[in-house]
Amino acid sequence: xxxxxxxxxxxxxxxxxxxxxxxxxxxxxxxxxxxxxxxxxxxxxxxxxxxxxxxxxxxxxxxxxxxxxxxxxxxxxxxxxxxxxxxxxxxxxxxxxxxxxxxxxxxxxxxxxxxxxxxxxxxxxxxxxxxxxxxxxxxxxxxxxxxxxxxxxxxxxxxxxx
Amino acid sequence: xxxxxxxxxxxxxxxxxxxxxxxxxxxxxxxxxxxxxxxxxxxxxxxxxxxxxxxxxxxxxxxxxxxxxxxxxxxxxxxxxxxxxxxxxxxxxxxxxxxxxxxxxxxxxxxxxxxxxxxxxxxxxxxxxxxxxxxxxxxxxxxxxxxxxxxxxxxxxxxxxx
DNA sequence: TATTGTTATACTCTATAACTATA
DNA sequence: TATAGTTATAGAGTATAACAATA
Numbered sequence: 001x002x003x004x005x006x007x008x009x010x011x012x013x014x015x016x017x018x019x020x021x022x023x024x025x026x027x028x029x030x031x032x033x034x035x036x037x038x039x040x041x042x043x044x045x046x047x048x049x050x051x052x053x054x055x056x057x058x059x060x061x062x063x064x065x066x067x068x069x070x071x072x073x074x075x076x077x078x079x080x081x082x083x084x085x086x087x088x089x090x091x092x093x094x095x096x097x098x099x100x101x102x103x104x105x106x107x108x109x110x111x112x113x114x115x116x117x118x119x120x121x122x123x124x125x126x127x128x129x130x131x132x133x134x135x136x137x138x139x140x141x142x143x144x145x146x147x148x149x150x151x152x153x154x155x156x157x158x159x160x161x162x
Numbered sequence: 163x164x165x166x167x168x169x170x171x172x173x174x175x176x177x178x179x180x181x182x183x184x185x186x187x188x189x190x191x192x193x194x195x196x197x198x199x200x201x202x203x204x205x206x207x208x209x210x211x212x213x214x215x216x217x218x219x220x221x222x223x224x225x226x227x228x229x230x231x232x233x234x235x236x237x238x239x240x241x242x243x244x245x246x247x248x249x250x251x252x253x254x255x256x257x258x259x260x261x262x263x264x265x266x267x268x269x270x271x272x273x274x275x276x277x278x279x280x281x282x283x284x285x286x287x288x289x290x291x292x293x294x295x296x297x298x299x300x301x302x303x304x305x306x307x308x309x310x311x312x313x314x315x316x317x318x319x320x321x322x323x324x
Numbered sequence: 325t326a327t328t329g330t331t332a333t334a335c336t337c338t339a340t341a342a343c344t345a346t347a
Numbered sequence: 348t349a350t351a352g353t354t355a356t357a358g359a360g361t362a363t364a365a366c367a368a369t370a
Contacts, residue, residue: 013294019221059181132175
């Protein structure tokens with residue numbers, strides 16, 4: 001348990017971190033809002049998945065997820081395939097175009113972070129990543145639990161279609 | 163300079179941290195959205211200030227700031243006093259009601275963080291705060307520079323009116 | 325009857341541009 | 348002419364609730 005002041009400082013930072021995110025996404029293509037970028041990044045990292053799981057990973061309601069995915073599907077970045085094991089469900093997977101789009105985004109992200117964080121060492125960034133991962137886990141553990149099996153399996157399957 | 167993967171991970175965390183912020187603000191009173199809470203917190207921390215400075219601290223456009231402040235002023239939490247030294251400017255200050263509202267918010271924040279971060283030590287939180295402060299500074303230094311003099315002066319003046 | 329996903333509606337937050345009042 | 352702040356408008360993100368289709 002920490003002092004009240006530390007909590008208040010953390011709250012201020014959390015509320016201010018949105019500016020960092022905004023700044024970072026300024027370099028994104030106009031038709032690819034941050035939410036779409038998140039969809040692509042998660043499909044790339046975790047591979048093919050259903051809507052409900054993507055919603056869990058993004059920690060937003062499935063109704064919202066549905067619209068984000070629709071946006072990416074309209075641009076041909078993601079395909080919604082029928083789930084052979086459940087007719088209600090749809091399997092999302094990154095297309096070739098989606099992968100290319102993600103490359104563009106990744107380049108913009110890296111470029112921005114390299115310039116902003118030029119005086120951060122590798123270890124600095126690794127430490128920050130570690131703490132943010134733990135922070136998100138601490139919050140995640142107290143709410144809609146993400147199904148374990150979520151470990152980023154290296155053999156993430158992707159859509160094979162063009 | 164760090165590996166591309168570290169930057170991508172950081173980008174994912176930054177995009178995911180919004181969920182933490184949302185979770186935290188669920189305990190807030192209905193008529194006090196997070197942006198209003200931020201206004202009150204900053205006026206408390208830094209004391210009386212003009213619109214333009216608040217906009218810099220929140221890293222949002224002044225037009226947006228103006229509406230957030232209007233929301234808090236309508237509820238009697240903040241007063242917009244004339245600036246004796248510049249007729250175009252307005253000095254914002256927290257009212258007594260605003261301070262009480264902030265107490266309520268602070269209680270909700272502390273309660274939420276205590277429960278979510280129950281297994282974090284004081285040092286853990288201090289380290290996270292330190293890294294977030296540095297992160298925000300790294301981004302801030304590359305854009306509209308916040309005027310130095312921004313150090314949280316302990317003698318932050320507040321509105322004396324009821 | 326319960327669950328998966330979609331759509332409709334409403335609210336919050338942000339940015340740009342046009343405007344006013346003062347410097 | 349330039350600056351401080353406000354307002355109008357538009358776009359992105361989210362949540363809730365009602366709905367369709369399938370389990």
